[in-house]
Amino acid sequence: MRRLAAAALAAWAGCAPAQPAAVAECAKLGKEGRECLLRAMRAHPAKSAAFWEAVQSRPIDERLGPAPAELVDYLHLDNAANGFPEKPRASRPSAEFMADMRGAIADLPSAVRRAFDATFAGVWLVDDLGGTGYTDTYVDAKNRPVGGFIVLDAAVLGKFTANAWATWKENTPFKPGGGWTLEARIEDSAGDNRRSAIRYILLHELGHVLAINRDVHPRWDLQPSEVPESARFPFYDLSWTVNRRENRYASKYDDAFRERRWVVYYRAPKHFSRDMVPIYDALKATNFPALYAATSPGDDFAESFVTYVHTVLMKRPWEITIRKDGKVAKTYRTCWDEPRCAAKRRILEDLLR
Ligand SMILES: [Zn+2]
Structure with a gap:
């Protein structure tokens, strides 16, 4: 449910980035590997409200940009756990693409912008997500979901009207x-x-x-x-x-x-x-x-x-x-x-x- 458009792009054949240590460690466990990956995801900094606190003090139109390294690391775990072969990388979007992103956010009606103030930890861009869009929750210290972050594949979005x-x-x-x-x-x-x-x-x-x-x-x-x-x-x-x-x-x-x-x-x-x-x-x-x-x-x-x-x-x-x-x-x-x-x-x- 969190993924939109998994089939949008053929597998990217360029140089794959280094796998995060947890992916390699969990892969050694064979059948238990998925449970190991899910555990690593639950404990990951990108799942914590503390990680997103600084972002949330910004105005809504400044909560966007290339995905931070911790988030890219988290997406590798999620892809490995859910059988997606893609290894996402932080995107380096062109100035024109960023102008379209900002424009898209500026277009949102004020009622929509108000609804997202407290629980929204931004829109982050990667290439080779394995889908067009992705949303996940982050949790407080008691493991209660408190908000969400969005990841978009800039390479896929760049192609379409x-x-x-x-x-x-x-x-x-x-x-x-x-x-x-x-x-x-x-x-x-x-x-x-x-x-x-x-x-x-x-x-x-x-x-x-x-x-x-x-x-x-x-x-x-x-x-x-x-x-x-x-x-x-x-x-x-x-x-x-x-x-x-x-x-x-x-x-x-x-x-x-x-x-x-x-x-x-x-x-x-x-x-x-x-x-x-x-x-x-x-x-x-x-x-x-x-x-x-x-x-x-x-x-x-x-x-x-x-x-x-x-x-x-x-x-x-x-x-x-x-x-x-x-x-x-x-x-x-x-x-x-x-x-x-x-x-x-x-x-x-x-x-x-
Ligand atoms: Zn959806």
Whole structure:
């Protein structure tokens, strides 16, 4: 859930940086290696609130830049623990790229900037992340999550304008072919640039940061079966339950929307392009604002957050068009003015008040 767009780049074949000592030590343990890596991550300075304290005294638009060495070290552990072969390096972004980053942050509505003041430890740039975006929590001395930091892959972000990125992303659940195409439009032609793409990707990750400590959904470091039965999460409760026997989250719509479980983004697709129309028909009968929202409780909230801020607060376009042999077969828009998403909208309005 913390990763967006794992398949964006082919493996980078340049000189790999030295592995952090913990990765090499844990690798010697064979099967126990993953547990060793997870332990090293929990004890890592980048996970502690103390490490991020200095950053948090800065204004929100100055909490960004090339990733600090400790964070790069932490990402190596995370990649090794989760089977990503990439070895991230601190990025050296161009002046133009940094101008787009600052512009993307400057574009954020004031309600959004206010919501992040206390819990937001910045946006840090690496190359070769193994994904486009990544968010993780940091914890206080009692191991309670208190806030989050965001990592973006500058090399991936450098390649896309907004509509090209959104179209690429929304096609990843479907095997291409059969004359079917899907186009996503999140900007008009004047705004269809890299700065808008960065802003949109950043808003999704900010949604993950906002979810920390607000009881909108269960913690993402818990197994579904570990979520206490009595726990209540007002946002999550509108769409999700736990299937305890199978240790997975289920949506409340799964009887009518059976295809949902096989919707996967950024990895090998499980659906065919001919399934696009029935899947978007089924989605329209749910309270998920976008298809990616239907994949997990965490991404439900992050996608709800980005589509709400983008379309309602920033009045930007958001539309999916499915065509068969060039002829429009279906148009899907997000749901913030429809009754199906009214209860979720009220929660977002409260969070951004
Ligand atoms: Zn996400």
